[in-house]
Amino acid sequence: MTNTASRSAAFPWLEGRPTHLPCEATDVMPSVLLPGDPDRVSKTASVLKQVKEIGRRREFQMARGMWNDAPITVCSTGIGGPSTEIAVVELANLGMKRGIRVGGMGATDPSMPLGSFLIVDTALRNTGTARVYDRSSEPIPASAEIVEALERAAKALNLPFRRGAIYTTDSYYWGQERLARPGADPRELPTAGLMRQLTEAGAVGMDMECEALFAVGRALGVQVGAVLAVHGNRATDQWLEDYEETQHNLIRLAATAVSFLDAR
Numbered sequence: 478m479t480n481t482a483s484r485s486a487a488f489p490w491l492e493g494r495p496t497h498l499p500c501e502a503t504d505v506m507p508s509v510l511l512p513g514d515p516d517r518v519s520k521t522a523s524v525l526k527q528v529k530e531i532g533r534r535r536e537f538q539m540a541r542g543m544w545n546d547a548p549i550t551v552c553s554t555g556i557g558g559p560s561t562e563i564a565v566v567e568l569a570n571l572g573m574k575r576g577i578r579v580g581g582m583g584a585t586d587p588s589m590p591l592g593s594f595l596i597v598d599t600a601l602r603n604t605g606t607a608r609v610y611d612r613s614s615e616p617i618p619a620s621a622e623i624v625e626a627l628e629r630a631a632k633a634l635n636l637p638f639r640r641g642a643i644y645t646t647d648s649y650y651w652g653q654e655r656l657a658r659p660g661a662d663p664r665e666l667p668t669a670g671l672m673r674q675l676t677e678a679g680a681v682g683m684d685m686e687c688e689a690l691f692a693v694g695r696a697l698g699v700q701v702g703a704v705l706a707v708h709g710n711r712a713t714d715q716w717l718e719d720y721e722e723t724q725h726n727l728i729r730l731a732a733t734a735v736s737f738l739d740a741r
């Protein structure tokens with residue numbers, strides 16, 4: 478049998494192309510917006526100018542474009558820590574300097590309206606992928622420059638926001654104190670009482686990627702941050718209906734923050 482293998486299994490990239498992301502270095506700008514949902518990439522592209530669709534492989538949809546004078550790449554991470562790790566590692570090796578998650582969350586603070594935004598300043602410790610990259614048990618901070626730029630952008634665009642801590646979990650149902658079967662007894666959930674505990678720990682929402690982004694990005698020297706739209710409020714049991722407008726505002730907010738950071 479002829480051995481035609483030319484890739485290293487330890488780092489199986491080929492000719493500058495990563496194993497998972499459908500791109501090469503010229504596609505990756507220093508600032509990258511990171512939605513979980515691949516469909517949010519085309520929504521982002523419809524807000525940016527001079528858009529180039531880069532491609533899609535698995536959960537990783539990519540595009541790039543301009544917001545004012547700021548070049549921006551957008552890359553979906555898929556759901557959860559493992560696929561977020563892959564996206565962040567491959568993007569960091571292709572030139573990403575700043576990764577900003579543009580996602581959704583379930584608010585646990587009853588005062589957060591649907592469609593308002595959390596500018597994440599800290600991720601509490603909970604998930605497996607993040608633990609691989611940061612073995613401490615300390616909450617992981619977002620990069621201060623990104624938090625400040627996101628706050629400035631939200632104020633400039635007159636969008637409702639608050640700053641606070643996120644609880645990231647590897648699980649959408651039981652792991653977010655949701656029933657996995659309608660009609661089950663909520664008192665029998667293994668996670669019964671989670672939302673109350675999170676409030677006591679200072680978190681105001683739940684998502685599935687921030688902690689991994691912060692841990693992996695910081696370990697690789699990438700600035701990290703996140704702005705999350707309130708897609709649901711678990712304390713008031715409300716679910717967002719005007720999804721499109723909120724996505725539009727989310728993208729404008731993050732892109733404006735990038736333009737502020739680039740102008741420094």
Ligand SMILES: O=P(O)(O)O[C@H]1O[C@H](CO)[C@@H](O)[C@H]1O
Pocket residue numbers: 512513514555556557579580581582649683684685686
């Ligand atoms: O709104 P996106 O970025 O897809 O993220 C949120 O939505 C997914 C769950 O529906 C999880 O990935 C959660 O973090």
Ligand SMILES: O=c1cc[nH]c(=O)[nH]1
Pocket residue numbers: 581582583584649653683684685708709
């Ligand atoms: O409830 C929600 C909404 C969005 N994303 C989550 O992880 N949970």
